[in-house]
Amino acid sequence: MKRLLVGLIVLVASLTAQVTRAAGANVTLNGPKEVRPGQVFQVIVAADNLQDADTIRLNGSFSSNIISWIQAQPLTVLSNVSPGTSVNAKTGEFSYGCFSLSDGLTGQAKLVAITFKANNTGTATISLNKTSRVLSNGDDQAGSLGQIVIKVAPAAVPTEAAVPGPTVGALTVTSPSQPDQDVWYNKSDVSIRWRVSKPMQATYIGFDQSPAGPAAQLTQASAVRFTANKDGVWYAHVFVTYRDGTSDRVDYLIRIDRQPPHAVAPVVDQTEVRSSFPNSVYYGTTDDTSGIAEYRLFIDSNFVTSTSASTYPLTGFKVGRHTVRVEAFDLARNKTVGSTTFRIMEEPVVPVTPPVKVIPVERVSILNRLLGYWWLIPWFAALLIVFVIYRLGKKNKRNIK
Numbered sequence: 001m002k003r004l005l006v007g008l009i010v011l012v013a014s015l016t017a018q019v020t021r022a023a024g025a026n027v028t029l030n031g032p033k034e035v036r037p038g039q040v041f042q043v044i045v046a047a048d049n050l051q052d053a054d055t056i057r058l059n060g061s062f063s064s065n066i067i068s069w070i071q072a073q074p075l076t077v078l079s080n081v082s083p084g085t086s087v088n089a090k091t092g093e094f095s096y097g098c099f100s101l102s103d104g105l106t107g108q109a110k111l112v113a114i115t116f117k118a119n120n121t122g123t124a125t126i127s128l129n130k131t132s133r134v135l136s137n138g139d140d141q142a143g144s145l146g147q148i149v150i151k152v153a154p155a156a157v158p159t160e161a162a163v164p165g166p167t168v169g170a171l172t173v174t175s176p177s178q179p180d181q182d183v184w185y186n187k188s189d190v191s192i193r194w195r196v197s198k199p200m201q202a203t204y205i206g207f208d209q210s211p212a213g214p215a216a217q218l219t220q221a222s223a224v225r226f227t228a229n230k231d232g233v234w235y236a237h238v239f240v241t242y243r244d245g246t247s248d249r250v251d252y253l254i255r256i257d258r259q260p261p262h263a264v265a266p267v268v269d270q271t272e273v274r275s276s277f278p279n280s281v282y283y284g285t286t287d288d289t290s291g292i293a294e295y296r297l298f299i300d301s302n303f304v305t306s307t308s309a310s311t312y313p314l315t316g317f318k319v320g321r322h323t324v325r326v327e328a329f330d331l332a333r334n335k336t337v338g339s340t341t342f343r344i345m346e347e348p349v350v351p352v353t354p355p356v357k358v359i360p361v362e363r364v365s366i367l368n369r370l371l372g373y374w375w376l377i378p379w380f381a382a383l384l385i386v387f388v389i390y391r392l393g394k395k396n397k398r399n400i401k
Helices: 002-025 361-371 376-401
Strands: 027-028 040-053 054-060 067-074 093-099 104-118 122-128 133-136 144-145 147-152 171-174 189-196 201-210 217-219 224-228 232-242 245-255 272-274 281-282 293-299 303-306 311-313 320-330 336-345
Touching: 027 147, 040 054, 040 133, 054 104, 067 093, 067 232, 093 104, 133 171, 171 232, 171 245, 189 201, 189 232, 189 245, 224 232, 272 361, 303 311
Parallel strands: 027 144, 272 336
Antiparallel strands: 027 040, 040 104, 054 093, 054 122, 054 133, 067 104, 122 147, 171 189, 189 224, 201 217, 201 232, 232 245, 281 311, 293 303, 293 320, 320 336
């Protein structure tokens, strides 16, 4: 009876585990239902039924003709951005990964915050495709993969105050230190100025990383300086009330990235190679905040190319040792440098063999026949000597007479 009971318990536990695995980690996308052009908003990627998840890979797409990707930030212990993370601004395809080197996630969690900007009116779709992964020690536990549809409406959206842009109504906001809201900067000190074109009653300001953060600090000035205490996307909120009872608000977007990309370690196919053999250098790295902008290659201190590719052919070099230096730049122009070397060896010297003189077969045959009568040579020599003696003796007799 005990054995039967134990067997039933094991069976139930096994079935429960299989049901849990079958359910998988359901990945959802959560964000606003409606925004307006110029508005910056966030979509939160969340998941449930996680079982010690240590790595995620989000592959998907967004409507690039309506919205644009600004950045993605991990929200959990999966804080390391994976190699291969990329966004194609033209096609709207993205691949974002992050992982943990220690603890995993179990249960429910908000995984990643993705920041977008609405550019044109229409209906934007953000979705994950079936190649997305939720991994635990290499095992995929991804279940359903979500999508979200967001309407970009021309009318102002109530309850959503974030409207990045230099001018709203009678209020214009500028930044001498970060003049372009679409550009990343590598300095944390922010200078904000504003002006109004009609009688003003009061001005309130704020500075934080929330698109719809509060503008609660009353000020009498027309300019202010802030300092960002960490990298990422920030917002300077300026809210002005007028004597006629109306108001305007601008949430000025500021992108800050002071940290260089991760280390870049170029490698070559062959460190020692002859010039007649193909050879290439490979390199690549990631950046946690703004992303990689370009790689600049130098060979023997000479600039070669600026590229987004992660490989370059090494051809046409003289015999000797050469140095390849790779400079990786992020979008804020922070730089990481790595280098490697390779050596071009001398080509082997092939000895030159003098041509062999070939004697025609007919001549060889005649020569062999003549050599077959070698024994006649002494007789011809003896006859020649006798003939010479005879002629000399005859000549002497004539001289005596």
